[in-house]
Amino acid sequence: MKTELKIKSLLFGLSLVTVGYANAQTTTEIQTPTTTQSQAVNPQIDALKQKIATNPQDTQSLVALATEYQNAQDYTSAIATWNQVTTIIPDWAPAYYSIGYANQSAKNNEGAKAAYDQYIAKVKPEEVEANKQNLAYAYFFIAFVDKDTNPEKAKQYIAKSLQYDSTNQDALNLSKSLMN
Template identity: 50%
Template structure:
């Protein structure tokens, strides 16, 4: 009986080692797959001729705001969110009162599933829109206010109500904003 116990213990130990090795191997494969996907994305944007040409253009003239906007947009199209974000931040540094750079940063943060930073960027956008630019920015302002209201609904209901009211002022037919407004009235 004692011999069977030793054999069963050895089998259990071998099985545990085998399963551990398989799990370790799987973890290594997962890590490599993730790294490969990230590397492919970076290489894809590095090999993108439009992005490379724009980067060279900006190297030659670091204040070329038109090229910076085109580069940020190219990064977004390639779904290189880090590249897009850094480029939009550079644009905001060069032109701190240009509202679209903050809206674009918010879009990128949302794409990265970073709602806290998206909310802050939308708030900067709202504050940066000049009165003479309101008409041209109505749709974006409606969305920015909606997003901020949505983020505030659990923590600051009164602020959320103010933002959703502004959202509906800019886009009174937005069904999602109307639903949120009704919810906040409860």
């Protein structure tokens, strides 16, 4: 008898939950504001796109837009936007690093490797000190990608990586494995 009462109470509770769920799914007045907010396009991205539409050469807004795309994990749009930046400022190294990062995040290692190579080439001698960490990582990533196909290049690049950051454990491990 007690078990039957517990089952009836459980079924009654489940029916209330089900009715509440069905009501929430069919009541548009209640559901609309929540749905609109959760499915809204990033307002920062929209505002930056509008700003760029009026001035396509606005590199500050382009950089901000590319960064917002990366934050939203829209790597395809981030790469396209960073490429717009490099068209306007072809010698600005950070854009190439960001293209490498976005490609790497999108699991496009070859695209990342090419971008990191461009980044390394674009860093001016007077900018090296400020870019040591990024240079160390760019060299490390290329060495890691090339370790099986071009071990000699990988050895050179991992040595450069360690020159910029001698404490990076991943780089130290890769260097050790390349020496064997």
